Amino acid sequence: MPRPPLCRRIAQQPDATYFKPRGIPLHELEEVVLTVDELEALRLADKEGMYQEQAAERMNISRPTFGRIVETARRKVAEALVEGKALRIEGGNFVMADMRTFRCSDCSHTWQVPFGTGRPAECPSCHSRNIHRAEEERGAFSRGRGSGRGGGRCRHGFGPGRGSRGQGVTS
Numbered sequence: 001m002p003r004p005p006l007c008r009r010i011a012q013q014p015d016a017t018y019f020k021p022r023g024i025p026l027h028e029l030e031e032v033v034l035t036v037d038e039l040e041a042l043r044l045a046d047k048e049g050m051y052q053e054q055a056a057e058r059m060n061i062s063r064p065t066f067g068r069i070v071e072t073a074r075r076k077v078a079e080a081l082v083e084g085k086a087l088r089i090e091g092g093n094f095v096m097a098d099m100r101t102f103r104c105s106d107c108s109h110t111w112q113v114p115f116g117t118g119r120p121a122e123c124p125s126c127h128s129r130n131i132h133r134a135e136e137e138r139g140a141f142s143r144g145r146g147s148g149r150g151g152g153r154c155r156h157g158f159g160p161g162r163g164s165r166g167q168g169v170t171s
Contacts (some may be wrong), residue, residue, distance in 0.1 A: 006093075007060070007093060007096070008037035008092070009096075010036060010037060010040040010059070010090070010094075010097065011039075011114040011117070014036065017089045018086065018088050019086065019087040020086035020087070026086065029150050030085045032074050032077075032085050033076075034073060034088070036090070038076065038092065040094070041059065041069040041070040042073045044059070044088070046083055050064050052067055052070070055070075093111070098142040100112065100114070100133065102134065103131065103134045104123035104125065104131050105130040105132065106123065106128040107123060107125055107126040108123055109125035
């Protein structure tokens, strides 16, 4: 019996979960389902330009597994684009990455970045380099880096009724 897959760590949930060709009613379209972890693999490899080894580490999976995920994701996106199908993003075997909170000493802006992404170079609001970890994260209880595994529980399924945001569909 094959072992169950490990949770894939993602840094963000998608803002939009549906894409379709313009001018064709949704009920007339076939769908391709892209999982949330496949979207994360595309984001890391194609948008962020990471090498597979680095991206696999970020997702907490092996490099060969990352390669299989990104290959499958690219095939699904190509199918949707070439054949004029709708692309629905949901499901998968993932957990949200633990986040670190930073605060700018100059403008007091606060923001979060996932563990494993490195320390931000500057404040995203005012571009000051005078930034530090938020006070509530300092001390004995926040020193360890989170595994991003959420206590060993993966989130299976992302979609309506499971914390998704709006579908973003227009006909």
